[in-house]
Amino acid sequence: MIWFLTTLSFLGSPAADDPATVDGTLSPGVVATLEVEGSPGSPGKKISHQRLAAVSDRLRLFDGGRGVITILRLDTDPKVIWELSLDGSRYREGKDLDAVQRDRDRQERQLIERTARLPEAEGKRILAANHLRADGRRMVEVEEISGEPRERLGRPVKQFVVHENGRLILDVLVADIETEIPFFRFYNEVGAFSREVLAAIEKLDGMPLEATFTVVTATLSHPLTVRVTELEEGPLLLAAFELPAGAEKIEESPIAHCPICGQEVEKAAPGGKTRLRDGSWLFFDRRACVREWRKQHYGKDSPGD
Secondary structure, three states: OHHHHHHHHHOOOHHHHOHHHOOOOEEEEEEEEEEEEOOOOOOOOOEEEEEEEEEOOEEEEEEOOOOEEEEEEOOOOOOEEEEEEOOOOEEEEEOOOOHHHHHHHHHHHHHHHHHOOOOHHHHHHHHHHOOOOOOOOOOEEEEEEEEEEEEEOOEEEEEEEEEEOOEEEEEEEEEOOOOOOOHHHHHHHOOOOOHHHHHHHOOOOOEEEEEEEEEEOOOOEEEEEEEEEEEEEEEEEHHHHOOOOOOEEOOOOOEEEOOOOOOEEEOOOOOEEEEOOOOOEEEEOOHHHHHHHHHHHHOOOOOOO
16 A cells, blocks of 8 residues: 555556556556756756656656656557646657657768768868767767765665767766666657667666766757655556546647747658757757757757757
8 A cells, every 4th residue: 555655646646546446456666756957948957856656667757847747658569658737637648759869860960961071170070079970870888987885875886987979978876776677768768868878778787876968869968967866666556657547638730830930840850859848849940940049048059050
């Protein structure tokens, strides 16, 4: 009963008031409190507090600051992510989880092709500024940092740093906790880093208790720090990872208007896009519109654009 109440009450499940309506299937999992710093759309170094529940193939994240409950399901075909209102009445659905990194792949290929037509020195400068190679490969290096023993939450941890083409992608403290929960894969599925980085860090055993990522997308790169401040292990109800009965799906139009030039944009083939803190997306007509939006929003442009 403790885990039933813990899981469903903090995650805002309407089923928490009626245990008789809930599937009682349990799975080994964890419940954690997180401090998150650097979320896109957050001003400055604002820290948000989130609650996470995870089992081997699904995750649920309660973010009161954004007013959203996110559910990620890797056990479905196709994999799916739901963004649910806190009252459980409405949700958005996404099934193309590869879109963020696929857009990045396309943008980087285009940039490499453009630099090939430039004078050699200029092309090399732009590639270096964007941590790209002329052959398009991503070289990933994982290094364990030795030194004085360290602890988080009373548990010994090991520190690893991961570089991709010379750029620091991940600095992480991993606790030696036996778990089948693929935390790094969860981050990868929402577009935090490339498949090449995932292939390297999936080999790290244990659970990450503190990590600073450099999230690289087609539109921008930004640091994201996640710290686990509380951690409980035990069986979780799989019902906590389902949509509430009666939740209404928010149907999205296939067409958007560019926030800079006002042109109609096909969401399936935009000139660029970026995600806001509330989970919604902006779609741009051209890369020039992306650059202008970034100047207005962040006060700067990205290198090499």
